[in-house]
Amino acid sequence: MESRQVGQDGPGQQAETTRASEVTSLGARGQGFRTGHEYTDHRAVWGRWFVHPGTGILGSLSREGPHAMRSGPTGPGPRAGTRRRTSPQVGGAPTPHPHIMLRHFTTFLRAMLAATLLLSVLALPAHADSVVSRSFGPDRISTAVEASENFRVSANDALLATAFAFPDALTAGALAHRMNAPVLLTGRDALPGIVADELARLGVTTVWILGGQGAISADVEQALTDMGLRTRRLAGTSRYGTAREIVRAAGSSATGEVVLALGEHNDPDRAWPDAVASGALAATPDRIPTVLTRSDALPEETEEALEIIGATDVIILGDDSVIDDDVEAHLHMLGYATRRVTGDNRYETSVALASDALARFDSTEQPAVFASGRAFPDALSAGSLAASLGAPLLLVPPTEKLPGTSERFLRDHADRFSMGVVVGGPAAADEYVLAQLDAALQGQPSPAQPREEQPPAEPAAAPEPAPAEPVQPAAAEEDNETFEGDASYYGPGLNGNQTANGETFDMYGMTAAHRTLPFDTIIRVTNLNNGRQVDLRINDRGPYADDRVLDVSYGAAQELQMMDDGVVPVRVEVLSSP
Numbered sequence: 001m002e003s004r005q006v007g008q009d010g011p012g013q014q015a016e017t018t019r020a021s022e023v024t025s026l027g028a029r030g031q032g033f034r035t036g037h038e039y040t041d042h043r044a045v046w047g048r049w050f051v052h053p054g055t056g057i058l059g060s061l062s063r064e065g066p067h068a069m070r071s072g073p074t075g076p077g078p079r080a081g082t083r084r085r086t087s088p089q090v091g092g093a094p095t096p097h098p099h100i101m102l103r104h105f106t107t108f109l110r111a112m113l114a115a116t117l118l119l120s121v122l123a124l125p126a127h128a129d130s131v132v133s134r135s136f137g138p139d140r141i142s143t144a145v146e147a148s149e150n151f152r153v154s155a156n157d158a159l160l161a162t163a164f165a166f167p168d169a170l171t172a173g174a175l176a177h178r179m180n181a182p183v184l185l186t187g188r189d190a191l192p193g194i195v196a197d198e199l200a201r202l203g204v205t206t207v208w209i210l211g212g213q214g215a216i217s218a219d220v221e222q223a224l225t226d227m228g229l230r231t232r233r234l235a236g237t238s239r240y241g242t243a244r245e246i247v248r249a250a251g252s253s254a255t256g257e258v259v260l261a262l263g264e265h266n267d268p269d270r271a272w273p274d275a276v277a278s279g280a281l282a283a284t285p286d287r288i289p290t291v292l293t294r295s296d297a298l299p300e301e302t303e304e305a306l307e308i309i310g311a312t313d314v315i316i317l318g319d320d321s322v323i324d325d326d327v328e329a330h331l332h333m334l335g336y337a338t339r340r341v342t343g344d345n346r347y348e349t350s351v352a353l354a355s356d357a358l359a360r361f362d363s364t365e366q367p368a369v370f371a372s373g374r375a376f377p378d379a380l381s382a383g384s385l386a387a388s389l390g391a392p393l394l395l396v397p398p399t400e401k402l403p404g405t406s407e408r409f410l411r412d413h414a415d416r417f418s419m420g421v422v423v424g425g426p427a428a429a430d431e432y433v434l435a436q437l438d439a440a441l442q443g444q445p446s447p448a449q450p451r452e453e454q455p456p457a458e459p460a461a462a463p464e465p466a467p468a469e470p471v472q473p474a475a476a477e478e479d480n481e482t483f484e485g486d487a488s489y490y491g492p493g494l495n496g497n498q499t500a501n502g503e504t505f506d507m508y509g510m511t512a513a514h515r516t517l518p519f520d521t522i523i524r525v526t527n528l529n530n531g532r533q534v535d536l537r538i539n540d541r542g543p544y545a546d547d548r549v550l551d552v553s554y555g556a557a558q559e560l561q562m563m564d565d566g567v568v569p570v571r572v573e574v575l576s577s578p
Contacts, residue, residue: 132370132420132438135385136428138578139522139537140377141185145198147381147423148182151388155202157181160195160220161210161380162188164510164535167239167263167292168210168246169380170275173282174289175208175250177387185380186216188555189506191223199229208249209233211242236301239263243292244305253288256312257281260302260331262322263292266531272376273346273395274317279383280353280393281315283369284360288315296324298331306336316340317349346373347403350395357392358413367391368410370422370429370437374398375575377522377535378424385423396422396429401449402436410440417441427576486547487525487570489562491554500541508555513540520578525552527560528569534559535575 135150137143140163148155159176161169163185176183182202184195199207207224209216212235224231234245240263247258259278265271281288291305306314314331316323319342331338341356343349350373366389371382373395386393394406410417420437422429429437435447491507499505501519512523521538534556543551550572552560562568 129442130438131418131441132422132434134422134425134434135381136378136423136425138425139520139576140380140535141187141192142194143378143424144183144185144381145194147385148184148198148202151385152182152202155181155204157206157208158199158202158204159183159208159210159384160186160216160224162186162215163377163380164188165215165239166272166275166376166380168215168242170272170279170376170383171243171246171290171292172210172250173279173383173387174253174287175246176384177282177287178250179208180388181208181384182388183381183384186220187509188215189217189219189509191220196223196227199224199227204229206230206232209235210246211235212237238299238301240292240299240301243290244301244308247289247291247305248308250287250289250309252309252311254286255288256310257286257288257315258306258309258311258313259288259290259315259317260293260323260327261290261317262295263299264294272379273373274322274349276371276376276379276382277346277350277353277393277395278317279371279386280350280357281360282383283386283389283391283393284357285362285390286360293323293327295322296326298327303334306334311336313337313339317353318342343405345403347395347397348405350393351403351405351409354392354394355409358416361390361392363390365416365418368417368420368441369393370396370420372396372398372424372428375424375428375524377575378428382423385421389421391421396433396437398428399430399432402433402440402446407436407440407446410437411443414441414443425576481574482571483549484528484569484571485549486567487550487552487562487572488543488545488548488567489552489554489557490542491557495554499539501539503539505540505553506555507553509553510534510536510556510559511539511553512536512556513542513551514538514549515541515543517574518578522575522577524573524575525550525556525560526571526573527562528571529565530561532560 135143135147137146144163148158157179158181159169159172159179161172161183164187169183169185172183175181182198184198186192186195207229209221209224209231212233215235221231221233234242234249236242236245243263259281261275261278262271263275275290275292278288278290282290289309291302293299293302314336316328316331316338317340319340320328322342328338328340341349341352343352354368369382369386369389369391371379371393374397379395382393385391394409396402396406420441422434422437432447432450438444439446490513494505495507497505499511500513505511512525514521514523517523517538519538522535523538524533524535526533534552536552536556540551543549548567550570552562557563560568560570
């Protein structure tokens with residue numbers, strides 16, 4: 001199969017260009033609906049189902065009368081909490097894979113079976129009165145797979161982005177919409193087995209790699225080629241260049257509009273929420289793309305992107321404290337009309353975007369997609385899911401009461417929403433948040449806030465046997481979800497050894513060692529000396545030094561810029577546990 005790889009660059013940066021003329025397989029494809037952990041009663045929510053003649057697109061006969069959906073439900077999939085795929089990671093050496101013709105044939109049979117089930121089986125609701133469900137897995141990669149598996153029967157194209165940085169995945173909403181493609185996630189150096197399995201299940205023929213080899217290595221691309229897949233890489237020399245190439249492939253919006261979102265910030269937690277929320281406009285029939293900017297200057301790559309797609313109007317996300325007035329003035333000088341979408345916080349900005357998006361939908365009823373407003377990993381998949389379902393996207397808090405503007409928006413437009421899907425597990429939005437969303441969509445009184453705190457997470461796994469010499473506890477004490485202390489790194493000399501969880505240690509992988517956190521726990525590590533952050537997966541035990549709380553991989557140490565110091569103070573936040 002044909003493979004194309006352009007350029008090479010440093011960590012987190014990207015390579016050159018693949019033209020929009022190379023975009024193929026953009027036709028609409030039928031998709032399916034299944035919630036991974038809770039089922040929704042389609043009889044109450046979606047009405048009766050039909051297939052649009054000649055299209056394969058599922059639609060519904062709603063309670064208000066016939067209307068077409070961009071995508072829609074199929075029958076139920078496997079029971080909640082089960083996993084059908086257990087294959088190991090794919091990467092490095094070529095991995096045997098079923099013959100491509102057999103893969104296409106089995107995908108066809110699976111699609112036919114799903115269509116048959118659709119006509120005869122209705123999913124049972126998790127709760128008889130609930131219209132809000134979840135789509136999630138134990139980590140961000142699994143969550144992206146679940147979001148695809150729950151709502152799709154097939155796809156010709158798929159987008160593949162790094163799981164450890166937000167810009168590439170979050171600027172891909174319009175491209176995912178144009179291609180009707182899922183956004184799946186991967187590590188830098190190996191293609192996860194569950195991702196390979198999902199590509200095979202969908203019958204994907206072309207994978208669009210977002211970012212250069214510093215983000216997704218040639219080994220991952222080779223693994224895709226070994227599966228018989230065609231690959232295309234969309235990349236520039238920075239996040240702004242990659243956003244330009246993604247927009248080039250996505251093409252212009254129906255209205256000439258484009259969204260301008262903040263691309264970086266000294267506090268990484270402030271750089272991504274607006275870009276996530278912009279997925280609300282990418283999901284509309286207007287298919288409005290998102291490009292990125294620095295706070296104080298418009299990057300040259302972004303100027304090029306605006307020219308490439310023939311933009312006329314720029315929607316700036318945030319006030320002048322987020323994106324400076326000088327950037328807006330520069331846009332005016334270039335001849336673009338501008339308007340700002342702002343709010344007092346990320347949730348208000350999200351509501352403003354969702355309200356704008358809702359007005360652009362022709363249908364009288366559609367789903368709503370909810371994403372975490374506090375942690376980007378699960379939110380990475382929300383934009384493409386919103387585009388698939390033709391759904392506005394709204395940010396929600398993880399635990400507390402819904403912001404007043406968010407609740408009012410949902411209640412004021414409850415007649416427009418047929419159901420809601422939260423992308424992410426309890427760490428993204430707990431059961432209290434789900435109950436509030438459900439009450440708002442059904443016009444019911446908001447539930448009382450629990451007086452007692454949520455139950456603690458499952459106890460951490462027992463520590464590995466200590467080394468011969470006794471180890472004293474670390475100086476810093478862990479406090480549930482967040483703790484601080486010193487971190488060191490390891491890699492050279494240990495690369496290729498077996499880790500405590502049985503993997504082969506990759507010194508460039510985004511992993512870490514901790515004494516007790518369960519394997520596959522996802523943590524966010526902040527270097528307190530410089531504010532640099534990276535999200536890591538626990539796959540080893542350590543450190544065995546009495547004054548340290550964490551050992552990170554060599555690659556993670558590079559991202560944290562701790563190579564010169566060796567040992568640095570860090571803050572560790574647990575994002576998700578298996």
